[in-house]
Amino acid sequence: MKIYNYYTYILTNKTNTVLYTGVTNDLPRHCFEHENKLIPGFTSKYNVDKLVYYETFDWVDLAIQREKQIKGYSRAKKIALIAKSNPNWINLYKNGKIEIPHSA
Numbered sequence: 001m002k003i004y005n006y007y008t009y010i011l012t013n014k015t016n017t018v019l020y021t022g023v024t025n026d027l028p029r030h031c032f033e034h035e036n037k038l039i040p041g042f043t044s045k046y047n048v049d050k051l052v053y054y055e056t057f058d059w060v061d062l063a064i065q066r067e068k069q070i071k072g073y074s075r076a077k078k079i080a081l082i083a084k085s086n087p088n089w090i091n092l093y094k095n096g097k098i099e100i101p102h103s104a
Contacts, residue, residue: 006063008070009054010082013047016089019078020048023067027054031093051093053082 007027011020011034020043024030031051037044057063070078082089092099 004060006057006060007054008057008063008066010052010070010078011043011048012050012052012089014050016050016052018046018048019075020046021067021070021078023060023063025060027051027098028093028096031098032096035093050089050091051098052086052089052091054092054098 004025006023006025007030008021008023009027009030011022011031012018022030031049033039034043035049037049043049055063055066057066070081073081086092090099
């Protein structure tokens with residue numbers, strides 16, 4: 001039996017003006033898809049491909065619940081959430097790998 005991790009994540013664009021919240025069971029693959037515009041829609045239209053925040057869950061229902069919670073946040077609250085663990089808004093996805101964000 002394969003054990004999955006589930007991720008709730010926030011992506012932004014080069015200028016950090018667009019915020020996109022999603023959920024996946026394969027964060028490196030999903031970031032690769034966003035980076036290479038393989039997923040048509042909002043993220044490819046607005047060049048949203050910079051991973052700035054993520055959380056890991058053992059259960060998909062918890063990841064989806066957290067995604068919905070974050071989507072309900074104001075922009076200011078999302079920015080504060082990102083800034084707490086990634087104050088410089090660095091891209092946490094590099095060369096097919098996910099970096100662990102450093103706390104402020």
